[in-house]
Amino acid sequence: xxxxxxxxxxxxxxxxxxxAGTTLRSGGVSLPPFDSLNLGDRAGDEPAAVxxxxxxxRESLNLPNEPAWLYQVHGTRVVDAGHDxxxxxxxSIARHRDAVCAVMTADCLPVLFxxxxxxxxxxxxxxxxxxxxxxxxxxxxxxxxxxxxxxxWLGPSIGAHNFEVGEDVRAAFCDRAPSDAAAxxxxxxxxxxxxxxxxxxxxxxxxxxxxxxxxxxxCTIDDAARFYSYRRNGAGTGRMASLIWHAREPN
Numbered sequence: 327x328x329x330x331x332x333x334x335x336x337x338x339x340x341x342x343x344x345x346a347g348t349t350l351r352s353g354g355v356s357l358p359p360f361d362s363l364n365l366g367d368r369a370g371d372e373p374a375a376v377x378x379x380x381x382x383x384r385e386s387l388n389l390p391n392e393p394a395w396l397y398q399v400h401g402t403r404v405v406d407a408g409h410d411x412x413x414x415x416x417x418s419i420a421r422h423r424d425a426v427c428a429v430m431t432a433d434c435l436p437v438l439f440x441x442x443x444x445x446x447x448x449x450x451x452x453x454x455x456x457x458x459x460x461x462x463x464x465x466x467x468x469x470x471x472x473x474x475x476x477x478x479w480l481g482p483s484i485g486a487h488n489f490e491v492g493e494d495v496r497a498a499f500c501d502r503a504p505s506d507a508a509a510x511x512x513x514x515x516x517x518x519x520x521x522x523x524x525x526x527x528x529x530x531x532x533x534x535x536x537x538x539x540x541x542x543x544x545c546t547i548d549d550a551a552r553f554y555s556y557r558r559n560g561a562g563t564g565r566m567a568s569l570i571w572h573a574r575e576p577n
Contacts, residue, residue, distance in 0.1 A: 329353060331363055331386040332552065336479040336570075338540035341444030345387070346570035348436060348481045350552045353386065354379040356564060364554070364564025366430050367395070371564060383567065390574050393428035393567065394418050400434075400455040404448075404468040416456050417465040419448035423572035432554040433546050435523050436481035436568030437462060439536075441471040447570045452527060454491070458498040462527065463534050473535030481568045482553050485545025486511075486522035493517045499526060503533070 332350025340346060354363030355378050360371040365383060367376045384392065394407035399414040407418040408425035418427045419439075427449035429436050434453035440446065450456075450465040466473055491510075496519050499506040509525040512518075524542035531539050546553040554564045 331383055333387065334482065334552075336438060336481075336541065338477055338479045339538075340440050340477065340479075341442070343573045344440050344444040344447060344570065345573050346438045346440070346447075346479060346568075348568040349383055349566050351554065351564070351566075352552075354382060359559060359562040360564040365567045366432075366565030369432075369564055370561065387569070388574060389426050389569070389571055391424045391426055391571075393426040393569055393571075394420075395428060395430075396451070398430065398451050400451075400453045402456055402459050402461045402464045404450075404461075404464050406468075407448075416452075416461050417448060417450035417468070419446060419465065419468045420571075421446045426569055426571040428567050428569045430565040430567050431481070431483070431546075432556045432563055432565050433484040435483035435527055436566075437465075437527060438479045438481065438568055438570045439465060439469060439476055440570065441469070441475045442477065443475075444572070446471055447572070449568055449570055452523075454495055454498070454521070454523065454526075457523065457526060457530065458495075458502070460530075462530050466534050466536060474537070476536045477538035477540065478531055478536055480524055480527055480539065480541035482544040482546050482549075482566065483523055483542075484547055484555070484557060486520055486524070488545060488547045488557070489521045489523060491519055491521045493519075495519075495521060503529070505529065 331353030
C-alpha cells in the first residue's frame, strides 16, 4: 500500500462514526504543475494519474465506497450520493453508510454537514456564485433534518485578504441580504472589494438555522505547500477533495 495521503481532518464535534476533512497535495503521483495528489479529472492532468490518486485516497482513508464525484458548475443542484449522481450538481447528501459525499475545490469554499446523530451527512461546493444563489440552503433542505440539529465545517478556501472581487459580487450578496455588506472591505480602486467568503457562509448558515459552524481561517493562496489554488496558479492547478462518510465497522 502507498504511503498515506495528506489529509486535513475536520475539527468539529461530529459523532465518532462520521469522518470528514480535506485532502492535501501530498501522497499522489501527478507531475508538476499538478503535483502531487490532484483528484480533479477536469484540470488537465493525465487521466491515469488522477485515477491512481483517487485510488490512493480511497485506500488511505479506508473509504467504504468510491466517492460520489460530481460534475460541478457553480450551481445549487443537490443529489443523493447513494443513488444517481448524473448531470451537473454542486452538492450531495447521504443517509446510507456506504455513500461518500465529496466536492472538489481550489479556492472555492467546501462545506461539510452532518446532524448530531450522524444519521445524515453532506458536502457542498460553495464558490461565490453558488453561495449567493443558495447552495448551502439547498443542501440543508435536502438533508431534511432540523437545521438546529445540523453542524457544518468550513474547509480550506481563499482568505479574505486575497479574495478581491468587483461590485457585481458584492451586489449578488448585499441585494439579497444588506447585512452581508460587513463581509466586504472597499479597496483603493473604485468598485473593488476584499470579500470574506467564510463570513458570508457563516451568515447564510446562521440565517438558515445552522448555528454550530466550525472551521475557516485558512487561505488556499497563501499555503502552496498544502493547497491547490486557481487564483495563484491559473488553469494549471489540481483540486483537493473535501469528503464526508460513515466509517466502516471495526473488524
